[in-house]
Amino acid sequence: xxxxxxxxxxxxxxxxxxxxxxxxxxxxxxxxxxxxxxxxxxxxxxxxxxxxxxxxxxxxxxxxxxxxxxxxxxxxxxxxxxxxxxxxxxxxxxxxxxxxxxxxxxxxxxxxxxxxxxxxxxxxxxxxxxxxxxxxxxxxxxxxxxxxxxxxxxxxxxxxxxxxxxxxxxxxxxxxxxxxxxxxxxxxxxxxxxxxxxxxxxxxxxxxxxxxxxxxxxxxxxxxxxxxxxxxxxxxxxxxxxxxxxxxxxxxxxxxxxxxxxxxxxxxxxxxxxxxxxxxxxxxxxxxxxxxxxxxxxxxxxxxxxxxxxxxxxxxxxxxxxxxxxxxxxxxxxxxxxxxxxxxxx
Numbered sequence: 001x002x003x004x005x006x007x008x009x010x011x012x013x014x015x016x017x018x019x020x021x022x023x024x025x026x027x028x029x030x031x032x033x034x035x036x037x038x039x040x041x042x043x044x045x046x047x048x049x050x051x052x053x054x055x056x057x058x059x060x061x062x063x064x065x066x067x068x069x070x071x072x073x074x075x076x077x078x079x080x081x082x083x084x085x086x087x088x089x090x091x092x093x094x095x096x097x098x099x100x101x102x103x104x105x106x107x108x109x110x111x112x113x114x115x116x117x118x119x120x121x122x123x124x125x126x127x128x129x130x131x132x133x134x135x136x137x138x139x140x141x142x143x144x145x146x147x148x149x150x151x152x153x154x155x156x157x158x159x160x161x162x163x164x165x166x167x168x169x170x171x172x173x174x175x176x177x178x179x180x181x182x183x184x185x186x187x188x189x190x191x192x193x194x195x196x197x198x199x200x201x202x203x204x205x206x207x208x209x210x211x212x213x214x215x216x217x218x219x220x221x222x223x224x225x226x227x228x229x230x231x232x233x234x235x236x237x238x239x240x241x242x243x244x245x246x247x248x249x250x251x252x253x254x255x256x257x258x259x260x261x262x263x264x265x266x267x268x269x270x271x272x273x274x275x276x277x278x279x280x281x282x283x284x285x286x287x288x289x290x291x292x293x294x295x296x297x298x299x300x301x302x303x304x305x306x307x308x309x310x311x312x313x314x315x316x317x318x319x320x321x322x323x324x325x326x327x328x329x330x331x332x333x334x335x336x337x338x339x340x341x342x343x344x345x346x
Contacts, residue, residue, distance in 0.1 A: 047246050048222075056214065
């Protein structure tokens with residue numbers, strides 16, 4: 001009896017120690033209490049957070065939004081002073097009108113040169129006919145002179161008329177050549193003027209783009225962060241004005257590599273959000289990262305050392321949130337969640 005009393009405290013201590021170990025193994029889901037699901041607290045809500053900035057420099061003339069406001073695609077957030085941009089558009093449009101007018105005038109020049117060429121060709125044909133007539137007349141007078149029918153002076157007059165007709169033909173042919181060159185020059189000028197119109201049109205489009213850049217709009221639906229710009233402030237290209245958080249969110253859960261067996265896309269997921277008092281949500285596994293988180297670190301994960309200690313790595317898993325759940329609109333990027341994924345025994 002005395003011996004039994006002596007061993008009772010020892011037995012109780014051993015039982016308490018074993019119970020403590022069992023509790024720890026169960027709490028941490030370690031063998032043999034692996035459980036029927038994968039559980040991790042290393043998970044967070046993620047979303048697209050875009051920093052909106054102007055593409056040009058200028059003074060802020062209007063801020064239409066406030067901190068944390070909900071916006072829709074295309075909503076105007078901020079306006080910059082657009083006076084210079086508007087004048088640039090007006091000047092570019094005036095230069096475009098001038099280029100188009102020059103091109104139209106050149107078309108008229110082409111038509112005029114073409115008509116002139118036609119007229120001078122007709123004049124050259126008339127001059128050629130006159131030469132033929134004068135030559136025939138001179139031949140007739142020359143024969144009559146040799147027969148003594150007419151005087152030498154009459155024959156010389158006929159020869160003079162022939163020489164004058166030939167000179168007129170030479171001048172007419174020269175005018176035709178000049179008219180042809182004028183027409184060719186006008187046609188070549190068309191390419192230059194057409195290029196000027198194209199360049200002026202591009203200048204107008206660029207000026208309009210610059211004008212559009214004086215208005216900063218919401219690129220998508222979402223909620224704004226803190227607005228970091230005020231009326232009268234001078235901003236430059238790239239100045240952070242406000243952040244826009246997309247309304248679409250998802251969960252990234254970092255799963256230990258020892259829990260990855262059987263994990264695949266499409267598996268149902270339950271998760272609770274700490275910031276919402278542990279409110280439960282559902283989703284499904286969408287994608288598994290192609291590498292563990294350590295592989296994406298700047299320094300990398302080199303194990304080529306003499307003192308190696310095996311550490312279980314974690315693989316990021318993307319979880320899509322099922323739509324239409326109550327309170328889903330309150331999910332915000334950065335919130336901590338606890339993820340439960342039933343194990344696939346198949």
